[in-house]
Amino acid sequence: MKGILICGELKDGQITSLSLELIAIGKKLSRTLDQPLELVLIGEDLEKVAEKIADFGVDRVLKAQGQGYSDLHPERLVAILNQVCERTDPKIILFGQTDVGRDVAPRLAAKLGASVCVDCVDLVYDREKKELIQTKPVYGGNALAQWAAINQRHHVVTMRPRSEKPAESDPSNKGNIVSTPVEIDEAQMRSQLMETVHQQDKGIKLEEAKVIVAGGGGIGGSEGFGLIQELAKVLGAAVGITRVPSDENWMPKSLEIGQTGHMVSPSLYIAVGISGAPQHLAGCSSSKLIVAINKDPQAPILDMADIGIVGDYRDILPALIEKLKALKE
Numbered sequence: 001m002k003g004i005l006i007c008g009e010l011k012d013g014q015i016t017s018l019s020l021e022l023i024a025i026g027k028k029l030s031r032t033l034d035q036p037l038e039l040v041l042i043g044e045d046l047e048k049v050a051e052k053i054a055d056f057g058v059d060r061v062l063k064a065q066g067q068g069y070s071d072l073h074p075e076r077l078v079a080i081l082n083q084v085c086e087r088t089d090p091k092i093i094l095f096g097q098t099d100v101g102r103d104v105a106p107r108l109a110a111k112l113g114a115s116v117c118v119d120c121v122d123l124v125y126d127r128e129k130k131e132l133i134q135t136k137p138v139y140g141g142n143a144l145a146q147w148a149a150i151n152q153r154h155h156v157v158t159m160r161p162r163s164e165k166p167a168e169s170d171p172s173n174k175g176n177i178v179s180t181p182v183e184i185d186e187a188q189m190r191s192q193l194m195e196t197v198h199q200q201d202k203g204i205k206l207e208e209a210k211v212i213v214a215g216g217g218g219i220g221g222s223e224g225f226g227l228i229q230e231l232a233k234v235l236g237a238a239v240g241i242t243r244v245p246s247d248e249n250w251m252p253k254s255l256e257i258g259q260t261g262h263m264v265s266p267s268l269y270i271a272v273g274i275s276g277a278p279q280h281l282a283g284c285s286s287s288k289l290i291v292a293i294n295k296d297p298q299a300p301i302l303d304m305a306d307i308g309i310v311g312d313y314r315d316i317l318p319a320l321i322e323k324l325k326a327l328k329e
Helices: 017-033 047-056 074-088 099-112 222-235 243-247 278-284 313-328
Strands: 004-007 037-043 060-065 092-096 115-120 122-126 131-138 143-149 155-159 176-179 211-215 238-241 268-272 289-294 307-310
Touching: 004 017, 004 074, 004 099, 017 037, 017 092, 017 122, 017 155, 037 047, 037 074, 047 060, 047 176, 060 074, 074 099, 092 099, 099 115, 099 155, 115 131, 115 143, 131 155, 211 222, 222 238, 222 268, 222 313, 289 313
Parallel strands: 004 037, 004 092, 037 060, 060 176, 092 155, 115 155, 211 238, 211 268, 268 289, 289 307
Antiparallel strands: 122 131, 131 143
16 A cells, blocks of 8 residues: 545635645645655546646646546545546545535445545644554544554544645645546445435635634524624625524524534634534534624633623624724724
8 A cells, every 4th residue: 555645626626725734734645655646636637636736846746637527526536536446546545524525435435435524624644553553533622632543554534624734735846636536336225316406605604714703593593694694794794503503494504513514624613603513513623713793792612712801792783893893993
């Protein structure tokens, strides 16, 4: 077995920021192991994006190209990646902690008989002990735990967004681009993709946001999110929600942060009307600075916040918005 394989993701035909973070992580592992770094792309018409990715310091960009390969069909993706891994025999296989990564990585690990560790924030290879040390948040983000992957032939890992700075382009260190044909028997697929609904993304993506303003059940209804959105606009921030606004259809589910939603790591996280359930904290605990606004002085989130403001958000947010606008002027 040799090398590190990154399972790259594309968005609108471009490599995602998280995939560039995986390249940065992969480079460090590649230097430690003294083994090659490869990135596999799955989709249609990959020539242009493969040329761009080759400038980011990977040794090889593998193109698995075919009709329908851009569809987010987990079974097909696993079948393709399984064939790629059989040919390249990578020691470490990296995914982002995304919808695709969460769905595909464990399935691929089962196929390969590999170890799997999801939602990691750090990855180090101990050459002396020959162990891959995987660090991930546990207990709702209140602690960090480390796992050592030791005996399996392959190690599959998903990495949380913003765990590493994205790799930068370096055309002087251009990698090779290789087509890797795969044969997929569609008749063997036990599931079918019936329909793909594309939701129009508005504003900043949660995983890439440096500032997030999130609202919880304490907002009381969809009308209360007008203040949340206004504050986010002033700060140039993304808007997030907890499970309650999602379940009550106050805001789109695509904005949910937590174990059943997005995992985020912004520089500033403003939690408004959020009590601090472990399931939500698991998704935002990597934030550099947490500001909590809650009228309940016993709300658990106030215990973990760097700054806590006790009061009604209807009184606090308008004053905060006005002050911020004045500062910007």
